[in-house]
Amino acid sequence: MVAVAVLGTGALALAGAAPRTDDHVASVLVNSSCAAVAGLLTAWVLCWWKNRRVRPRAADFALVPSLRSPVAVFGWTAGPFMALMMIDTAYSALVHPAPQDTMRALSDAQGPQLITLAVLAICIAPVAEELVCRGVLYQALRARWRPAVAAPVSAVVFALPHQDDLKTMPMLITAGVVLCVVVERTGSLVPAIALHSVLNAPAIMAQDGLLGGALLAVMLAACAFLLTKSRRAVPEHASGEQPA
Structure with missing residues (x-):
């Protein structure tokens, strides 16, 4: 989380240094960078408070190994992605909803601004938003309510900061619910982060396919590494077998 916070701060600095050729693009860059850093800090503080001022651990955010097979984890990432793309x-x-501010900024951004926006959309925002909405909020709601109630509530909270047009709300809430289902079915936040990154990638690829593809590959490789490393760290009895 600290590393992503540093990246977010660096993105904010780059956004400030980038030429102000378009006020709207600059505004989106600064707002997105601040939101990412604020989201990471919020997730950390909420977990710290919930743990009675004890430093949060990865497990507190559901950043734990998935006990499902790699094929199942892939299925619970690729399947929802294809379903959401078709529904969208x-x-x-x-309905013809208006494009979000970020999408409009992408069409106008060039050079350093486009790179910064791409890094934010594919690498930083998915981590920050998933930590807050599925890593903290959904876990807290899940402890009190059934998933059928907790998922829509957390999805609405997830959708509110994104919507620029009320017509976009149904799709944002649907995506939020699906991401909760992915966490619920895999038992880990990492597949949801990967799915979120993949969902953001097409908009970048429409502007610069090479840049978007490279960043997406880096993000997916990082998620695969985390899952592999976590699975190796799981003791044998964690999958349900009792120790001798």
Whole structure:
């Protein structure tokens, strides 16, 4: 988390140093950078407070190994991605929601600004948002309510900061619920982070396919590394077998 916070701060600095060729792009860059850093700090402070001022651990954010097989984890990432893409395509064709601020900024950004936005959208925002919405909020709601109640509530909280047009709310809430389902079914936040990153990638690839593809590959490789490393660290009895 500290590393991502540093990256977010660096992105903010780069956004400030980038040429102000477009006020809207600069505003989105600064706001997104601040939101990412604020989200990470909020997640840490909430867990710290919940743990009675004890330093949070990775498990407090559901950053734990998935006990499912790699094939199952892949399925619970790729399947929801394809489903959400199809639903979004059909919904957009019927309702024609206005593009979000970030999407508008992407079409205008160039050079350092485009790179900064891409890093924020694919690498930093998915981590920050998942830590807050699924790592902290959903886990807290899940402890009190059933998933059928906790998931929609956390999804609404997730959707509110994103919406620039009320027509986008249904898709944002749907994505939030699906991300909760991924966490619930895999038992880990890492697949949800990977899915979130993949969902953000097409907008970047539409502007710069090479940049978007490279950043997405880095993010997915990092998630795969975390899952592999976590699975190796799990003791044999963690999968349900009792120690001798």
